[in-house]
Amino acid sequence: MYRIxxxxxxxxxxxGVVNDRYEIVARRSVPTGAERPAxxxxxxxxxxxxxxxxxxxxxxxxxxxxxxxxxxxxxxQTGVVKRAYNLNWFDVPVCRMLHQRFGIPVRLxxxxxxxxxxxxVAGAAVGCQDMVLITLGTGVGSGIISRGKILSxxxxxxxxxxxxxxxxxxxxxxxxRRGCWEAxxxxxxxxxxxxxxxxxxPESLLAQVEEITGRTAFDAAxxxxxxxKAVVAQYAVYVAAGLxxxxxxxxxxxxLLGGGxxxxxxxxxxxxxxxVATHCFGQREGAIPTIAAAKLGNEAGxxxxxxx
Ligand SMILES: [Zn+2]
Numbered sequence: 393m394y395r396i397x398x399x400x401x402x403x404x405x406x407x408g409v410v411n412d413r414y415e416i417v418a419r420r421s422v423p424t425g426a427e428r429p430a431x432x433x434x435x436x437x438x439x440x441x442x443x444x445x446x447x448x449x450x451x452x453x454x455x456x457x458x459x460x461x462x463x464x465x466x467x468x469q470t471g472v473v474k475r476a477y478n479l480n481w482f483d484v485p486v487c488r489m490l491h492q493r494f495g496i497p498v499r500l501x502x503x504x505x506x507x508x509x510x511x512x513v514a515g516a517a518v519g520c521q522d523m524v525l526i527t528l529g530t531g532v533g534s535g536i537i538s539r540g541k542i543l544s545x546x547x548x549x550x551x552x553x554x555x556x557x558x559x560x561x562x563x564x565x566x567x568x569r570r571g572c573w574e575a576x577x578x579x580x581x582x583x584x585x586x587x588x589x590x591x592x593x594p595e596s597l598l599a600q601v602e603e604i605t606g607r608t609a610f611d612a613a614x615x616x617x618x619x620x621k622a623v624v625a626q627y628a629v630y631v632a633a634g635l636x637x638x639x640x641x642x643x644x645x646x647x648l649l650g651g652g653x654x655x656x657x658x659x660x661x662x663x664x665x666x667x668v669a670t671h672c673f674g675q676r677e678g679a680i681p682t683i684a685a686a687k688l689g690n691e692a693g694x695x696x697x698x699x700x
Contacts, residue, residue: 394450396441396458399503399693400486402426402478405433407440408694409448409455414514416694418448430484438493452494459499459700460486461506461693467547468700471500474547499700505542505551506696507686508535511648513699516687522644525686526553528631529651531566532574536642542700554578558634576630579606579653585623593619610656628660632667639672639681650686657685 394417399406401424408419420440424433441458445451452458464476471487473479487498501509508525511517517525521540527533532554536543543550554574555567562571563581575581586609590598596619597612598604609627612620635647653660665683672680688695 393456394448394454395698396444396452396455397694397696397698398437398441398458398460399506399697400424400437400460400462400479401503401693402463405437405440406690406694407437407444408691408698409444409450410695410698414510414695414699416691418444418450419694420444420447424479426479430479430481430486431489433479434484434486434489438490441490441494452496455496457497457499457698457700458490458494459501459506459697460490461501461503461697461700462486463503465548466500466502468500468542468544469547471498473500501542501697501700502535502548502551503693503696504533505535505544506700507533507650507688507692508537508648508696509542509699510688510692510694510696511686512537512540514688514695515692516648516684517646520645522642523646523648523681524553524638524642524644525648525650526631526635526638527651527686528577528579528649528653530578530580532578532634533651536644538642553634553638556634556637558630573630573634577627577634579651581630582606582609582623582627582653585609585627586620589619589623596620598623606653607656610659614659624659625663628663629667631660632664633671635664635683636668636671639668639679643679644681646682646684648684648686650689650692654685661685 408416465474473484490498534553555572558573559571563575565572565575597617609623
């Protein structure tokens with residue numbers, strides 16, 4: 393049996409058909425065109441599904457279900473996208489509209505939750521019942537899998553860990569509050585921390601870089617630059633301090649890191665593991681989760697949506 397996964401993004405809609413091993417057998421990507429009414433976007437989404445099915449030599453009747461992974465606040469019970477600012481969608485019943493066209497069950501999930509589910513069914517956390525995926529990007533996203541299922545909470549609102557508190561009255565966050573984890577552990581925050589270090593240490597390699605990105609501090613640290621090493625060490629502590637809260641609250645089997653910064657691999661993972669192991673409650677041996685990089689990258693959206 394096949395399933396259809398739709399990764400709805402602000403820029404592109406990626407549609408894939410997966411087989412029962414969650415391998416993508418056909419895919420299609422179209423521009424979202426989010427400035428248009430939602431009905432038009434969903435019509436294009438449906439057209440892309442039909443093209444992907446045709447490519448695979450299948451019809452909707454060969455598929456058990458369809459899933460949509462959407463940014464923003466999504467209600468998995470009603471299948472309604474409540475608020476997605478980058479799509480300009482408010483209360484859009486995307487599941488009902490796709491069900492009317494294709495006649496198969498359609499499920500909805502938040503994109504960060506879909507990415508976590510994808511890692512469990514086909515990625516770095518296969519077989520895990522309790523895991524957390526943290527995405528370190530422009531913001532900090534999170535998806536929590538509990539007993540094999542997405543932890544959704546009331547109206548799908550759970551898993552916004554980027555906005556848990558790290559520092560009372562700390563740095564301003566995009567959400568309007570101060571001191572959120574995201575304001576310290578996102579790529580945006582790392583760039584700010586790197587810029588500050590460059591200003592404070594004019595002798596550093598950081599001060600000679602034209603455009604500071606999320607990689608700058610890692611690259612300079614690898615060349616032995618002291619100021620860069622300090623930035624990386626401090627950033628790892630910011631990430632790890634939040635992860636330690638996850639360990640204390642949920643005791644997951646595994647924590648995966650995704651997003652651009654996770655590509656730094658062991659340079660980031662090793663200090664994080666050390667911090668979590670020495671700071672989590674009780675520090676009991678065997679109670680510390682495996683901490684690793686996510687595996688699926690861009691495919692996670694399609695696979696996770698199909699797994700809904
Ligand atoms: Zn916030």
